[in-house]
Amino acid sequence: xxxxxxxxxxxxxxxxxxxxxxxxxxxxxxxxxxxxxxxxxxxxxxxxxxxxxxxxxxxxxxxxxxxxxxxxxxxxxxxxxxxxxxxxxxxxxxxxxxxxxxxxxxxxxxxxxxxxxxxxxxxxxxxxxxxxxxxxxxxxxxxxxxxxxxxxxxxxxxxxxxxxxxxxxxxxxxxxxxxxxxxxxxxxxxxxxxxxxxxxxxxxxxxxxx
Numbered sequence: 001x002x003x004x005x006x007x008x009x010x011x012x013x014x015x016x017x018x019x020x021x022x023x024x025x026x027x028x029x030x031x032x033x034x035x036x037x038x039x040x041x042x043x044x045x046x047x048x049x050x051x052x053x054x055x056x057x058x059x060x061x062x063x064x065x066x067x068x069x070x071x072x073x074x075x076x077x078x079x080x081x082x083x084x085x086x087x088x089x090x091x092x093x094x095x096x097x098x099x100x101x102x103x104x105x106x107x108x109x110x111x112x113x114x115x116x117x118x119x120x121x122x123x124x125x126x127x128x129x130x131x132x133x134x135x136x137x138x139x140x141x142x143x144x145x146x147x148x149x150x151x152x153x154x155x156x157x158x159x160x161x162x163x164x165x166x167x168x169x170x171x172x173x174x175x176x177x178x179x180x181x182x183x184x185x186x187x188x189x190x191x192x193x194x195x196x197x198x199x200x201x202x203x204x205x206x207x208x209x210x
Contacts, residue, residue, distance in 0.1 A: 016088035019058050024081040024170060024177060026073050027053040030063055032114035034150070041140040042069035042126060049143075050114035052180065056170060058083065059185060064170065065105075065121050067097050068179035069141070071172065079177030086181065087166040094169055096124035097181055102165025104157045105183045116153025119143045121181070124161050134158045 033050030086098025126140040136143040170180045
């Protein structure tokens with residue numbers, strides 16, 4: 001599943017940059033996705049919205065949501081990336097998108113729910129937090145062709161846009177890839193054990209030095 005390398009760097013440094021000089025490879029759309037029509041200032045036309053499948057050099061095989069409507073990608077495409085903490089990234093739209101991913105990624109179990117969260121992420125990314133419910137008819141991001149289930153999910157998830165959270169923002173660094181976002185990785189049991197052993201070792205050394 002998710003590796004522990006990025007988690008360890010984030011926990012120890014507290015910096016907004018989690019890891020750099022990585023590589024992202026697009027493996028295709030996840031089964032939890034549907035075709036919709038979007039518009040606004042960034043892209044106009046039919047797109048597949050929902051979860052996407054990638055391999056990232058630090059994180060391994062991951063599922064993501066798109067946070068970038070300015071670049072079109074194709075299956076098998078690879079590009080360099082940098083990993084950031086969404087909660088400290090200096091762009092309000094990325095922070096809002098990270099709040100949604102952190103709060104609701106684990107709640108997505110159907111294609112409608114995946115589309116609902118995806119359109120909320122795009123709306124928050126490009127139009128901010130305004131409105132008690134997401135308005136997909138106006139603004140820098142619009143959407144049509146949503147099912148009633150997707151709209152219901154979007155209305156539910158939208159309430160979490162201002163709940164402070166943290167997700168991994170995977171920024172493309174070559175001008176051709178597409179920015180993505182996923183949940184923070186959970187450290188593997190072996191890595192947790194190594195951290196505990198390290199902490200105990202430091203504690204023992206501290207006691208001996210007294």
